[in-house]
Amino acid sequence: MTIAIEGMHCDACVRRVRMALEKVEGVTVREVKVGSAVVEADAAKQASALEAIQKAGYQPHISA
Numbered sequence: 001m002t003i004a005i006e007g008m009h010c011d012a013c014v015r016r017v018r019m020a021l022e023k024v025e026g027v028t029v030r031e032v033k034v035g036s037a038v039v040e041a042d043a044a045k046q047a048s049a050l051e052a053i054q055k056a057g058y059q060p061h062i063s064a
Contacts, residue, residue, distance in 0.1 A: 003037045006059040020056040024048050
C-alpha cells in the first residue's frame, strides 16, 4: 500500500513516520520518504498504519 502523507518536509519527519509505522504490529515498512510511505499490511492493519501516521502529526491518504 502506498500512502501519501501531507506535512512531511524533512528527514526528521521521515524518521518520525518510519518509527511510528515500525511500532505497528503486522505492518512491514518498505520505504518512507518525504511525502509518502510504502508499507505492506493486511486489510485489518491498514487502519492502524494510518492512525499511527496521524498520531505522529501528519495527514495520511492511501494513494493508488
